[in-house]
Amino acid sequence: MSNKGEQAEKSAGFQWLGFTARIPFVHTRVCWPELFQGILISAATALALVPLLTGYFGLSFEEAIAMSFIHSFLISASWMIFGEPYASGWLTPALPFVLTLLLSDSFSSATERLQMMTAISLDFAILLAILGVTGLGAKLIKVMPEVLKGAVILGAAVAAFLKVFDLQASDNIFNTHPYSATVAIALSLLLAFSAPMHRMAAKYPMVARLVALGLLPGFILGAIVGAVTGELKFDIQMGFFALPMVDMFNKVSPFVIGWPSLDMFLQGIPLALIGYILFFGDLVTGKEVLAMVEKSREDEKLDFNDSRTHISVAIRNVISALFAPFFPTQGILWTGIHVVIAQRWQQGRKAMNSLYDGISSYYMMGLPFIFFIAPVVTGIKPMMPIALAVTLALTGFACAYVAMSKANNNAERGCMMLSAVCLAVMDPWLGLILAVLLSVFLVDFKAEADET
Structure with missing residues (x-):
């Protein structure tokens, strides 16, 4: 290895309790x-929850920004403090399930919703810790039928699409922002999933650069259309925010508002189980993406450790539950960004000296300072509801095609669809139990075993 490579290896970080901090x-x-x-995309995506936090969880705009700041810092802790080689993000497919439960009539106050968020996050953290330390997680996923995994993932797609396209809801994005939302969602879907667009990207560098920008073009064009049509009103303010961390803590922390009841912890278990299935899928995806490009970068050895990943995500979820509860903001992978960074890292040291250089840069070096800059936050503010809709729409599309690939025959397709609807619209326990029963009684697992 060259001296440059040796120097990079020596300055990789420092060890602490099995983790690597950078x-x-x-x-x-x-x-x-x-x-x-990252400055624009990470900020717009991180702040997508602000309308929910102000509308359903009793926070002011500034308090919601403070809570998003904590979420973003904890996400950056994945690589910065714990040494994970992934572009971390939300456990996004779980978000529609959580919103379906939390915004139902079962929870009438912001305090109850926040306590339930705390319960789910702690359930998930305990599950991660147990399955990670014992190694039972991989065994659990291995024995789980593919059709049930597909049903969970497809259920996330159905729940996401219901949130985005429910035109009966008065606050639906297409009722309030029909033109800007349509443009932003359509362009984001086109750049992320269009086969013809990706075929053109392989031929034309300009198209490739456009595709590499991910969600950014959709946000920009949506903002322009919204400004022209009058759907979006921009009131950009100068100066800096003094984020009210103490006020936010007093409104959301279980140390102040009270701890979840036992019933809440029990009610959160199926969502934690669903979250774990999705987490494990993200973990496998993240490793596979890097495995495909790692052979081109023999100068940098990546450190994969599934038990460490389970523990690090568990710790982040505990901290979030205690200080800024909102499951599922603490996952392991932001798939689209992970792919973009991995592809640049593959091009060699001249393009990206270390994978962690690309990850840390996309996450603003782990210091989300832009949350304090008033012109940036107030400029993004009108786009926040659209950012959430785009996030849910892309999540639904991605989950749908991943889930469909797991079905081998018509019985499995029908079972997955019915199970997905049960998971998306019913109480979590009932939906999960029905999904298991449908898989057991409608799918011929013996025939599948004989075929293999």
Whole structure:
């Protein structure tokens, strides 16, 4: 290995209790293309929850920004403090399930919703810790029928699409922002999933650069259309925010508002189980993406450790539950960004010295300072509901095609669809039990075993 490579290896970070911490600007360098994209895309996505936090969880706009700041910092802790080689993000497919439960008539107050969020996050953290330390997680996923995994993933798709396209809801994005939402969602879907677009990207560098920008073009064009049509009113303010961390803590922390009841912890178990299935799928996806490009970068050895990943995500969920409860903001993978960074890392040291340089740059070196900058936050503010709709729409599309690939015959397709609807619209326990029963009684697992 070259001296440069040896130096990079020596400055990779420092060990603590089995984890590897990397200090920005000391152990990671700035990659400007990733930094510029991350400032807008990471901020817009991270702030997508602000309308929910202000509308259903009793927070002011500034308090919601403070809560999003904590979520973003904990997400960056994945690579910065715990040494995970993944572009981390929300456990996004679980979000529609959580919103379906929390915004139902079962929870009438912001306090109850926040206590339920705490319960689910702690359930999920305990499950991760147990399955990670014992190694039972991989065994659990291995014995679970593919049709049941597909049903959970397809259920996330159905729940996401219901949230985005329920035109009967007065606050639906297409009722309030028909033109800007249509443009933003359509362009984001086109750049993320269009086979013809990706075929053109392989031929034309300009198209490839456009596709590499991910969600950014959709947000920008949606903002322009919204401004022209009058759907979006921009009131950009100068100066800086003094984020009210203490006020936010007093409104959301179980230390102040009270701990969840035992019933809440029990009610959160099926969502934690669903979250674990999705987490494990993200973990496998993240490793596979890097495995495909790692052979081109023999100069940098990546450290994969599934038990460490389980524990690190569990710790992040505990901290979130205690100080800024909102499951599922603490997952392991932001798939689209992970792919973009991995592809640039594959091009060699001249493009990206270390994978962690690209990850840290996309996450603004782990320091989400833009949350304090009033012009950026107030400029993004009108787009926040659209950002949430785009996130849910892309999640639904991705989950749908992943789930469909797990079905081998008509019986499995029908079982997955019916199970998905049960999971999406029913109480979590009832939906999960029905999904298991449908898988047992409608799918011929013996025939599948004989075929294999």
